[in-house]
Amino acid sequence: MTIDIQTLCKEVCVLSKEVGVFIRSERNKFTSEKIEVKGKNDFVSYVDKTSEKRIIDKLAILLPEAGFIAEEGTSSKKGDIYNWIIDPLDGTTNFIHGIPSFAISIALMRNEKLVLGVIYEINLDECFYAWEGSKSYLNGKEINVSNTSKVSDALLATGFPYYDYSRLDEYMELFKYFMRNTRGLRRLGSAATDLAYVACGRFDGFYEYCLQPWDVAAGSFIVQQAGGKVTDFKGEGNYLFNREIVAGNNLFFDEFLDNIKTHFK
Numbered sequence: 001m002t003i004d005i006q007t008l009c010k011e012v013c014v015l016s017k018e019v020g021v022f023i024r025s026e027r028n029k030f031t032s033e034k035i036e037v038k039g040k041n042d043f044v045s046y047v048d049k050t051s052e053k054r055i056i057d058k059l060a061i062l063l064p065e066a067g068f069i070a071e072e073g074t075s076s077k078k079g080d081i082y083n084w085i086i087d088p089l090d091g092t093t094n095f096i097h098g099i100p101s102f103a104i105s106i107a108l109m110r111n112e113k114l115v116l117g118v119i120y121e122i123n124l125d126e127c128f129y130a131w132e133g134s135k136s137y138l139n140g141k142e143i144n145v146s147n148t149s150k151v152s153d154a155l156l157a158t159g160f161p162y163y164d165y166s167r168l169d170e171y172m173e174l175f176k177y178f179m180r181n182t183r184g185l186r187r188l189g190s191a192a193t194d195l196a197y198v199a200c201g202r203f204d205g206f207y208e209y210c211l212q213p214w215d216v217a218a219g220s221f222i223v224q225q226a227g228g229k230v231t232d233f234k235g236e237g238n239y240l241f242n243r244e245i246v247a248g249n250n251l252f253f254d255e256f257l258d259n260i261k262t263h264f265k
Contacts, residue, residue, distance in 0.1 A: 005108075006134065008062060008063065008116065012062070012106055015059070016106060016119075016120035016127060019051050019055055019104055019120075023095070023102075023104075023122055027095060027098070045095075047095065048071070048092055049088075051089055051104070052071065052072045052074045052086060055086055055104070056070060056075050056084075059086075060075075065079055066082035067079030067082070068083065068086060069085045070085075070087075071212065071214045072088065081110060082108060083108075083109050084106065084108055085106070085109060085217035085218070086105070087104070087215060089102055090190045090191060090215060091103060091190030091192075094188075094190065101188045101189055101190050101193055102122060102190055102193075103119050103121045103192045105117075105118075105192035105214060105217070105219065106119075107217035114220070114221040115221075116129075116131045117129065117222045119196045119222065126139060128222050130221060130226070134225060135226070136222045136226035143199055143200040144201060145198060145204075145248070145249035147201075148249060148252055151259060152182065153182075154204035154252060155182065155185075155203055155204055156178055156184070156206065157185070157194040158175070158194075158207055160187060161209065164210040170264050171264075174260060174264070177259060178259070191215040191219065194206045195216065195219025195222065195223055198223050198228060198249075199225075200226070204248055204252065205253070205256050206245070207246045208245060209233070209264075210243055211243055211245060217240060220239060220245065220247060228249050228250065229248060229253045230246070232244050232245065233257075
C-alpha cells in the first residue's frame, strides 16, 4: 500500500487542532481534584487520557495498519511497519496549573525511521509540521533553524529532571556553565514546544535527559527537516529511546555538544 505522506501529515494537523480545541476548553473548567498522580512529580488527568483516545481513534482510521507508542497506553497495538508516537498533552504540569505552554505531539515511524512530525502548541494556535522529504512549516510558512554560530551568542532551552536525579550534579554544573557563557536559558516545561522553537529559530539549541520517545519524536524530526541536527549526549543517533537529546543548528552544534560531553562524561 502506497501512503501519501504529505496528505497524511495535513490530516494529522487538522486532528491536532480539533483535539487542541477540546484541551483548551477543558482548561477553563479544570480543577485540582481532577489530577491523578502517576509518580513523583508525574501527573495525568482525564484530559490527557481523553485526548489520547480521540487521537488514536482517528489515526486508526487514517492508517489502519499502524501501531502506537503512546504515553497513556490507550492502545498496545504494534505495527509491523508503521507506528505512531504520541503525547496527547506534553506539558501536563503546566496545563493543570494554568501555565500557557503545552502541546500535542504526534510522529509517525516507518520501521526505525521517523517520516512525519506534528506539534500543535495549543495556547498560541501554532502548528509545526514536516513530512518525509519536506521542509518544516509553522501554520503554512516554511521555517528554519537559527544561524547562530557560537554558544556565547545562543539562547538555549532545557528541562529539569523530575524523577531521575542520578545525573543531577552533572546537569547543574552544565547549567551553571551555560548561565555564564550564553545569552540565557529557558525552561518552558514542554520538550515538544522547546524542539518546535528550535526548528523555527526562536531557540538556538535544546538539551535534556530523562525524556521518553513521545516527548521528542515529532520535535526531533521537525528540527532536522528545518535544517538542524539532533543527537544523544554522545553525539550518536540514539536520542529517541536513550532518554537524552541535543538539538540545534549545524553552525554551533559541535561546540554545543562538546560542552555537554565535557560535563556528562
